[in-house]
Amino acid sequence: MLTPSGETDPPLHGSVSSAAGGLPNSGDRSKRESRAAARFSAWRAMLDCGCREVHRLSIATPQLDTARLFLRPLEMADAAAVQRVFPQWEIVRYLASHIPWPYPADAALTYFRDRALPAIERGIEWHWSIRPKSAPDRLIGMISLMSRPDENRGFWLDPAWQGRGLMTEACEAVTEFWFDVLGYTVLRAPKAAANTPSRRISARGGMRVIAVDERDYVSGRLRTELWEITRDEWLARRR
Secondary structure (H helix, E strand, C coil): CCCCCCECCCCCCCCCCCCCCCCCCHHHHHHHHHHHHHHHHHHHHHHHCCCCCCCHHHCCCCCEECCCEEEEECCHHHHHHHHHHCCCHHHHCCCECCCCCCCCCCHHHHHHHHHHHHHHHHCCEEEEEEEECCCCCCCCEEEEEEEECCEEEEEEECHHHCCCCHHHHHHHHHHHHHHHHCCCCEEEEEEECCCHHHHHHHHHCCCEEEEEEEEEECCEEEEEEEEEEEHHHHHHHHC
16 A cells, blocks of 8 residues: 655634535536536637636636546545545555644544635635546545735645546646646646655656755654746646
């Protein structure tokens, strides 16, 4: 079993607090997905026409598909599945030290409600659940983009699904969104140097190490590498 494919500040954490609020029904989900798909198509059409002055705050998180995966925009209904899958040492060991461990019983819902979903609404983060096309109702991980200095992408994957190249597919899809749709010129992601699977994913994606320091993780203080790829480098790989 591989160690996690996580990188940067993970798309999961939260403190213990009371949870309130209901879950959306399937009709609401369908309407949201339809609106997101329409907005995404419109923005892609603008970009294809050369209109690069895109206001990122107005870009909704679209569903992204790869050969084997559905990347669905994160929603509150995903919190229960994340709470079941995420609290595994193989996943959290190389994540930032502010991740509570042991993981509280309501931490996923707290994170969704107080951090991830509000950041999506503000247009500063984009989060997806990862689902295999062979079992689309099964959440097996998350992947995120964040407009933070030197910290733009994060992910985690259920260890039972690692070693199959799935996270590489997911990273390709969201990185394309980062450069082609959001219009950023560089993507950076810090990660523990000991996290070999995550380093391999970055290397396969054309990223390179530009800085080294030390940071605190759930498993302790570790050597950290800052990986980077520019938009020009990304485009060159696709030619």
